[in-house]
Amino acid sequence: MSELVEQLTMCIERGKINAAAPYPADLRGREGADELTARALRESVGPDAVLAACNEGMRRIGERFGRNEVFVPELLMAAKAMKAVMAHLRPFFQSGSVKAKGSFILGTVAGDLHDIGKNLVAMVVEGNGWEVVDLGVDCKPQKFVDAVKAHPGCTVGLSALLTTTMANMEKIVKEIKEQFPEVRVIVGGAPLSADAAAKMGADGYGADPQGAVAFLNSTT
Amino acid sequence: MPLRQSRQPDDAYVVEIGFHDLGVTKADLEIRLGYEAGRAPEPFGGMIDEVLAEAPGRLGIQAGYRLVPLSRPADKRDGLLIGGPFFRTGTIVAGEFARADEAAVFACTIGPSLETWASDLTGDGEPALGFVVDSAASEFAERTAAVLHDGVAAFMRERGRGVTNRYSPGYCTWDVGEQRTLFSLLPDGFCGIRLTESALMVPVKSVSGIIGTGKSVERRDYRCDRCGVEECVWRAVRTKKKSETTDKRG
Known part of the structure; x- marks a missing residue:
């Protein structure tokens, strides 16, 4: 066996x-x-x-x-x-005999249309036993807020490839944290770093898909 | 072989670029995916072969530029007057254009077919091939911009002028939001590219920007060491590419 x-x-x-x-x-x-x-x-x-x-x-x-x-x-x-x-x-x-570890809401932030990195994270996170709610690309703050409301207890992941859309990412992090302080947010993407993530108020930074998994598993 | 260009109204030019002008090889794509040249394991080497075989029929390359006057105002050193509007490019980009008196405002695209193919493959349960297609599409788009740049340099050389390196909104501290103003300098629907509400180009695999030209202008490499934008994706990509190319090609 x-x-x-x-x-x-x-x-x-x-x-x-x-x-x-x-x-x-x-x-x-x-x-x-x-x-x-x-x-x-x-x-x-x-x-x-x-x-x-x-x-x-x-x-x-x-x-x-x-x-x-x-x-x-x-x-x-x-x-x-x-x-x-x-x-x-x-x-x-x-x-219900097997339960997902939790819900992970994931999207590329407003102003950014890149989805390969996000899709990769989605596949790996799902493969690690999480339910992934993929919001797609160019997601405005309200889309994340609505998804968080619909999935109590979720964790949120924000992706961006462009340096210039990091400002939008920060706005989304703040919006989520204002309305749902208990919701944990992880950010990732080429222009990000752990420092940048901390500065924008995110709880975590994923340098790669496995980083996202490690962060998620640390919350369970 | 030199590129062919045709003149359009208002000092705009359309440049003919074909798949073979890009000179993208299997080794280029292997390195882009992370492997050493000639060492991509199967089935990924075969996937690259498939993409390279399919690409000529799927690429819809369009490229061109428009020549407009350029100057750096004495009282606004952090930007450039390009074809009329003032662009707050930041001092680094503006400094690179100090000797230029004309800008080639350019745009190019490989069209939507490869990104649609990549997206369809991913949706159909073939994410690895989809990823290979997407990576190849990025390489084709970047190479198209490089070939267009070389073409502009050659056309300018015939007129006794040099060119700068190329810069795009989003480089250094240049706000990507100025992309919309940049496109206002190009004919409507130039190269089949449109902008989203947030000023991103569609098709996604497109590049736009400016190249400075002038009689005493020289092309210099990007000077990322002078820029304070530590999280810049371009710097990350260039640094990674440089070290990977050195490592993998020896």
């Missing part, structure tokens, strides 16, 4: 989606996350244990990403393998 769980972890880390997937080359023809999850659930490995195995795989790939051993494409393949697992787990989430 533990070997099955370890295989699943490895498939997530390596981005091995299913048996038909040609990636990674050295695992060609072998079962992937899809088949292993189905088998695990058939063999009475609980959905919580499956989810934990996957989270471990995502943690490992995230750490390798942080060490520049792998790059965004590998991270996205891992997220895709995770998605295959989530398709099996969805009924358990819907029935």
Whole structure:
């Protein structure tokens, strides 16, 4: 049983989606996350244990990403393998027998149309067991405020690529904090730093998707 | 081969740039994604091949510029008069144009097709290929601006004039909000680019800005060490690119 769980972890880390997937080359023809999850659930490995195995795989790939051993494409393949697992787990989430760690509201701030970084964070955070509410790009403060109202207890993530939209990011952080002081806000994007995040009143700064996951997990 | 340009009304020029003018190689895209040249693992190397094969049919490159008078007012050293309006570019950008008496206000785009493709792939459960397409599109757009810049330099050389480096709203302390005023200097719908309410360009993979020209103007590298905007994304990108290129090409 533990070997099955370890295989699943490895498939997530390596981005091995299913048996038909040609990636990674050295695992060609072998079962992937899809088949292993189905088998695990058939063999009475609980959905919580499956989810934990996957989270471990995502943690490992995230750490390798942080060490520049792998790059965004590998991270996205891992997220895709995770998605295959989530398709099996969805009924358990819907029935309430497995619970998401929490809600994460994510959007690119007003004035900025870039979404690749945000999407990447969304996939990795979701793969780590969080419900992600993706507000899209060019999001004005009210859109975040409405989403926070609709998801009590959520955490908010703001993304920006442009230096010049950081002012909008600061306004959104302040707006959220004024109305919902208890809501934790993390910011990220190319022009940001931990200092800039602190100055604008954010609770955290994510240098990469794994940074966002670490911040989120620290709040649970 | 020199680029061809055609003159439009009001000193505007449309420059013909094709996919092969960009000179983007597989190694360029591998490095952009983080790998060493020639070392992207499969399936990502194959994805790059696919994008490079598809790109010529999908790119809708449009590029051009308009020549307008430029000066730096003695009583406003933090900006430039470009074609009439005053632009608060900040002293660093304004200083780089000190010897220029004319600006090529430029815009270029690779069109919307690649960003749509990237978005569709991501939505269809192919995020890695979508990311490769998006990264390649950024490279194509940046290279288009560089090729246009070289073209403007060549056209100016024929007139005995030099060019500065190119700067865009958003560089240094130049407010991106002035993009709208900059576009007011270009013909309506120039290169098929429109601005959003927050002055961002659509298609997203577009570049706009100014290049100074003048008889005693020289092109100098960007001088990020003089700028106080520590969180500047351009500085981060340039520093990263420089070190990666050095590391990965040796």
